[in-house]
Amino acid sequence: MKRYLPILTWGPAYSPSALSNDLMAALIVTIMLIPQSLAYALLAGLPAEAGLYASIVPILLYTVFGTSRALAVGPVAVVSLMTAAALSNIVEQGTMGYAVAALSLAGLSGVMLLAMGLFRLGFIANFLSHPVIAGFITASGIIIAASQLKHIFGIDAHGHNLLDLVVSLVKHATQTNWITALIGILATGFLFWVRKGLKPLLQQLGFGAGITGVLVKTGPVFVVVLTTLAVWLFGLNDKGVNIVGEVPQSLPPFTLPSFSPALLAQLLLPAFLISIIGFVESISVAQTLAAKKRQRIDPNQELIGLGAANIGASLTGGFPVTGGFSRSVVNFDAGAETPAAGAFTAIGLAIAALALTPLIYFLPKATLAATIIVAVLSLVDFSILKRSWAYSKADFAAVLATILMTLGLGVEIGVSAGVGLSILLHLYKSSKPHIAEVGRVPETEHFRNILRHDVITDPTVVTLRVDESLYFANARFLEDKIQNRVTGAVDVRHVILQCSAINEIDLSALESLEAINERLREMDVKLHLSEVKGPVMDRLKEQHFLKEMTGSVFLSQFEAAQTLSSIKA
Structure with missing residues (x-):
């Protein structure tokens, strides 16, 4: 009462x-x-x-x-x-x-x-x-x-x-x-x-x-x-x-x-x-x-x-x-x-x-x-x-x-x-989320924007950090961003989505991830996820996407970078 x-x-x-x-x-x-x-x-x-x-x-x-x-x-x-x-x-x-x-x-x-x-x-x-x-x-x-x-x-x-x-x-x-x-x-x-x-x-x-x-x-x-x-x-x-x-x-x-x-x-x-x-x-x-x-x-x-x-x-x-x-x-x-x-x-x-x-x-x-x-x-x-x-x-x-x-x-x-x-205004701002390509800060396990920091990158691995939840208004923006980054980059073999800032993925965004996965497969590029939050992972496990994804899900971005670099070697 x-x-x-x-x-x-x-x-x-x-x-x-x-x-x-x-x-x-x-x-x-x-x-x-x-x-x-x-x-x-x-x-x-x-x-x-x-x-x-x-x-x-x-x-x-x-x-x-x-x-x-x-x-x-x-x-x-x-x-x-x-x-x-x-x-x-x-x-x-x-x-x-x-x-x-x-x-x-x-x-x-x-x-x-x-x-x-x-x-x-x-x-x-x-x-x-x-x-x-x-x-x-x-x-x-x-x-x-x-x-x-x-x-x-x-x-x-x-x-x-x-x-x-x-x-x-x-x-x-x-x-x-x-x-x-x-x-x-x-x-x-x-x-x-x-x-x-x-x-x-x-x-x-x-x-x-x-x-x-x-x-x-x-x-x-x-x-x-x-x-x-x-x-x-x-x-x-x-x-x-x-x-x-x-x-x-x-x-x-x-x-x-x-x-x-x-x-x-x-x-x-x-x-x-x-x-x-x-x-x-x-x-x-x-x-x-x-x-x-x-x-x-x-x-x-x-x-x-x-x-x-x-x-x-x-x-x-x-x-x-x-x-x-x-x-x-x-x-x-x-x-x-x-x-x-x-x-x-x-x-x-x-x-x-x-x-x-x-x-x-x-x-x-x-x-x-x-x-x-x-x-x-x-x-x-x-x-x-x-x-x-x-x-x-x-x-x-x-x-x-x-x-x-x-x-x-x-x-x-x-x-x-x-x-x-x-x-x-909210839809406009969130429809174009900040997406940063990141690399590893030397002698650390931290990853930062390649345009702002002096970082270590691997030409075969592209890591993109999405600083927004993924939903219907910005799903296509992510598709276009990945497409533009990978097209013409013949050395790229792996794309990692660092999901540390993603709190939710709605159905439209999930369908976009499936489309991204298929397009990258056709280019002989694997899609990986890192630092996926628990509630987001729970939702993804209920769908077929993780089984069909060409790559893996990593607990940390450092683990992903280390693993994929060793594969390249």
């Missing part, structure tokens, strides 16, 4: 000191999460209260099923944007059908994550390369920031890619509400200053590190309070400033997603993409924070935890959630020791949903937009282009294509392209 309910591992050992640390972390994260939750609901095209609802029950469920001690689950920017992009193509924003579709999207994503966890499919996330993910998040950050400019300037603008958004913003620029723009620009500027300038100022004034950290992290709350008071005192809502308005004063309601086959079919692909992106973002944060305390994260159990959280969101008026980077880091830095900090955060948000929602009636949407812009611009990192260009042109091409397609065609196509490019 501990495997599927990690709370049974840390729960019995829960101590008073852990309780005090978790309570302090929960207080800080709750204060930070209130404006964030409201803002991300706005980004997803949902009422503000949906952000609070999506941050209560999902956190409680992750506390029970998750393995990370610091991960804070809830709405995040990229997943909220993907939610809006997916739903706006199906249902009109602002309608009851839109909210139901959001519930269905969360439920479908939760079921997918739960199934992947139960079937231990956490490795699926490995198909997304880090550079491609970085490119997608960078492009998404730009789109998110651009999408919030309509709230900053108080205008009506729409679009799911950067070009559409810019055109729409320019087209409606004359509708700008200058009071809204002033609030939005000042709020954005203040939040940027809080991130960069407030900490040095407080340190100069003599504040301790602890209180300084808390004040910096709660900067968005100050903006929320000040701008809400300004709108209320001066009646700015009567002058065209868009406000959050009435938010239900209640705990998350019990809701049911739609089970319409037609709707679920339309949501299938978006739910899968949201599940994968959400899991990749969550697991990367969880593993980074766990490593700092030498703790272990189980990716498959994380899938179960995130799946339960999303199913919980679908049943309590929320939308898709995952582990957030910024609040997880805040949770960790604030001293959270166990997932109970998340449960205390959920309690704090529940209290806020019951008692504080009337206070945000006059909260301007421009303030929430400023919160989103400042949060997502920290995700934008164009340095990945420079690093990938310097290291690998193929990686650079994949990153650039992901960024351009996300910006130009929208997040769904962008992330789909990212997944496809990651897989194609």
Whole structure:
């Protein structure tokens, strides 16, 4: 049971000191999460209260099923944007059908994550390369920031890619509400200053590190309070400033997603993409924070935890959630020791949903937009282009294509392209494996690349070391490599494949080895294998290849070279 309910591992050992640390972390994260939750609901095209609802029950469920001690689950920017992009193509924003579709999207994503966890499919996330993910998040950050400019300037603008958004913003620029723009620009500027300038100022004034950290992290709350008071005192809502308005004063309601086959079919692909992106973002944060305390994260159990959280969101008026980077880091830095900090955060948000929602009636949407812009611009990192260009042109091409397609065609196509490019990039790299011709280093039993080292070779023996597992994509490449090396080399009598780096040989590769063996036989050249790993040898023994092979299998490359040289002599 501990495997599927990690709370049974840390729960019995829960101590008073852990309780005090978790309570302090929960207080800080709750204060930070209130404006964030409201803002991300706005980004997803949902009422503000949906952000609070999506941050209560999902956190409680992750506390029970998750393995990370610091991960804070809830709405995040990229997943909220993907939610809006997916739903706006199906249902009109602002309608009851839109909210139901959001519930269905969360439920479908939760079921997918739960199934992947139960079937231990956490490795699926490995198909997304880090550079491609970085490119997608960078492009998404730009789109998110651009999408919030309509709230900053108080205008009506729409679009799911950067070009559409810019055109729409320019087209409606004359509708700008200058009071809204002033609030939005000042709020954005203040939040940027809080991130960069407030900490040095407080340190100069003599504040301790602890209180300084808390004040910096709660900067968005100050903006929320000040701008809400300004709108209320001066009646700015009567002058065209868009406000959050009435938010239900209640705990998350019990809701049911739609089970319409037609709707679920339309949501299938978006739910899968949201599940994968959400899991990749969550697991990367969880593993980074766990490593700092030498703790272990189980990716498959994380899938179960995130799946339960999303199913919980679908049943309590929320939308898709995952582990957030910024609040997880805040949770960790604030001293959270166990997932109970998340449960205390959920309690704090529940209290806020019951008692504080009337206070945000006059909260301007421009303030929430400023919160989103400042949060997502920290995700934008164009340095990945420079690093990938310097290291690998193929990686650079994949990153650039992901960024351009996300910006130009929208997040769904962008992330789909990212997944496809990651897989194609892997296939491309592994389809042309590094194959080195090796010789013996003098006075040793070691064999190295003849192009890099001064080695001893035998003109009648060619040894090729294949630095990759052999499968359908690279089998023909090996055939061509051996054919080109042996053709015209009249002295060659033996070809040795050094298999020290080969972890697997699939059926296509086995058929290629059989073809290589036959071609070499026709040339009066024998094929040998050396340093074959146990699992690979076990598979080969089940087939007829070893019986039909013209040469032998050697335990070591040194033994092969010595034996075949003596045959030549």
